[in-house]
Amino acid sequence: MNTIRNLKSAFVTGATGLLGNNLVRELVTRGFAVKALVRSPAKAQQQFAGLPGVELVLGDMADVPAFASALQGCDVVFHTAAFFRDNYKGGSHWPALKRINVDGTQQLIEHAYRAGIRCFIQTSSIAVLNGEPGTPIDETCLRKLADADDYYRSKILADQAVLAFLTQHPDLHASLVLPGWMWGPADIGPTSSGQFVNDVLLGKLPGLVPGSFSVVDARDVAKAHIAAAEHGQRGERYLAAGRHMTMRELVPLLGRIAGVKTPTRDLPLPLLFILAAVQELYARISGKPVLLSLATVRLMRKEAGRSHFNHAKSERELKLTFRPLEQTVADTIAWYRSHGWLKAAANSTQ
Template sequence: MADIHTLPLGDRERALVTGATGLLGSNIVRLLLDRGQEVVAFVRDLDRARTLLPADEPRLRLVQGDITAPASYRGVLHEVDEVFHTAAYFREYFQDPSLTGPLEAVNVRATGDLLRASAEAGVPVFVHTSSINTLALRGAGHPADETTPAPDRFLRLSESECYPSSKVRAERVVDDLVAAGNTGATRSVVVLPGWMWGPGDAGPTSAGRLFLDVARGSVRAVPRLSNYVVDARDVARACVAAARVGRHSRYVVAGSKVPLPELTGAVAARTGGRQPRPVPAGLAMAAAGLMELQAKLSGTEPTATRTAVGVLREGDRRHISSKLAERDLGVGPRPVEDTIGAMASWYREHGMLAGVEKAGRATTG
């Protein structure tokens, strides 16, 4: 795998990272700090940010605000050379699917507001994080890439119905602003990652939830499905490279297509948890429905939902090419074992595996 630290990316004085305590945002923050840059981390909770980011680093400045409130970030845009927009809302897999308001407010409208404000402030480059789920399905002989349109079912929506549709609508907002000449001299780039795994997943995201549940031995089975898995550190490197040396306005960084049993098996091997047994997708869907019912009765969040299994089913049919990003940005996928090992180390360092690994060993014993 090529490493962009070896590429002549040039220097920037200061960057703004939204969603800076999230999986991707925190990895961008650390990468930029490692490169000797100053970083403005835009966060909702300062106390949480101080525990998840190197708050004692003099080149890091924490700014508290709300991505849906432009007044909370406008003041810092005049101080930065680039904006990395990673803040997003994606919890709909674990809640009432009718609650789509935050998807539209955070993922769509806030993206347009931030890009407009960045252009007004004269920020040279704006990098927006999207998703490979905005790409229509393509066969193995003609894999989806940067030129692939969105799925037909998302093209005529007037509001977001799910996370992928919100990302389609957000990309459209970016494209419309550029086409209308409302972005001035600000160059916009969209990066489309696959299913992100990696260190720094404090949320946790769906990947982190699955990792921790496998570690504690509470996942008995997983569907025989595959999905594109990418290390968040590689996506962070791609975002920085796209801002510095990218020649295109859209880059797919899908990672590698990995069978879910192989992925969870790697987690179990690293943490001592029970290795889930592979089962047909239909059985996994039925089990997810039962988990949703149990979670509703107990007031907790389910390990899996029918919506999430549906996303995995669609991912199993995907064929995607990341060749443009590999060629232009010098970033290719690292081994899954590297990603899982880094996650295990990060969770241990942050005290999130102590009780979990004990429970996992008890379950498998």
């Protein structure tokens, strides 16, 4: 139970993403040599300029064989890359979800094993779990494929691919880390959380949408990944979901920390369905991305109250802890302000 793996070099997919870049920084701090898989050299230079110990590898999870040779010499793969956000921008994205999230994961673990790597950490998601609203959900509460939207289904199948490969290769260690809705600094994408922060602070949120979330700091999720690699148990899932929050709690918290006014009225679900339908129609005509998709509204309705998670296993086996959410929100806002994203909001600061 107390196995400590001596790992010195890491390969990180999705390295410029919110989780990936914070994981790279944490690994460097701990003395790891890091190979960082990136799709955009310009974005990578922006994200990692001046950070020692990082070798950039240009590549894409849609074509794993093209970068597979770079896996040589690494002790562990941290697979954080995934196709996610576009799935909630209208239309059907299953071919891309399967190619990148499912087939890409399968190919990555195969090539990693051929390269001599014997430790693989899969970034899963709370999406693979399900439970009754308001009840604590742990790693045993697996979601059925029939109850999954396309993104959720892709994450379930990706996890299954990792675990199936594990059963065929007894000398390989693999664990799965299940993050919640990740927030944190250096979110240059931005991800959905970073976009949400910007929308709220720039006054673009017309009202409070229904739903609840499990909010977690990406830096804490990064530490959970490293702990899973160094002493996690083979084939086990570890929750790193964070703190349960409703939108009615989260938006005012953002406003208080940022010093800006935030909306107080609720937007009813039927209105959101209408707005999303109009958005998708406009998107098909104009070619512009939607702000709110039908897939997002359906997800809000379906997952309402299903964001209470029990971290006992991760706390026990990974010694996982979470920093205060207020610190995460403050650090996220501070990063955007210091990088010039929130100039319009400065005029509203109290």
